[in-house]
Amino acid sequence: MPDLTTPAARTPREVLARYYQAMRDKSADDLADLYAMDAVHEFPFSSPGFPPRFEGRESVRAGYRAVWDASPARVTGISEVAVHETADPRVIVAEHVVHVAVGTPPDRPTALTVPGLLILHVHDGLLSRVRDYMDSPAVADVRPQAAGAARCG
Numbered sequence: 001m002p003d004l005t006t007p008a009a010r011t012p013r014e015v016l017a018r019y020y021q022a023m024r025d026k027s028a029d030d031l032a033d034l035y036a037m038d039a040v041h042e043f044p045f046s047s048p049g050f051p052p053r054f055e056g057r058e059s060v061r062a063g064y065r066a067v068w069d070a071s072p073a074r075v076t077g078i079s080e081v082a083v084h085e086t087a088d089p090r091v092i093v094a095e096h097v098v099h100v101a102v103g104t105p106p107d108r109p110t111a112l113t114v115p116g117l118l119i120l121h122v123h124d125g126l127l128s129r130v131r132d133y134m135d136s137p138a139v140a141d142v143r144p145q146a147a148g149a150a151r152c153g
Contacts (some may be wrong), residue, residue, distance in 0.1 A: 074100065117133075
């Protein structure tokens, strides 16, 4: 069995599983550690007040840390709709629905769902490019009113 702690041993599906876990944990560090130093994360359907892309691992780390720290949203689950293999074994397409709880008190949160699609390019076990398509109206429902944009994935 390969040592999955070594990035080069990770398959695109294993990277996707770790990506989803970082979302569940709201861990910007765990998420960023999946990226190559010069990776690009793009949001083709970006929401107002949110950048259209992050360039580089540290930009991903800082961007997600700011967003997730400011957001009251908690990912309560991710339903994987489908994962599609492509002609390039380093690229997969993942359709999913992110289940989110927002609000206080914690025992009475509002439940939301945010459908999305990820195109992941994985080289040597690290993300080199991510295209992140999220349902912008659903993301807007998660956004804190005074703290700027929030994104679940």
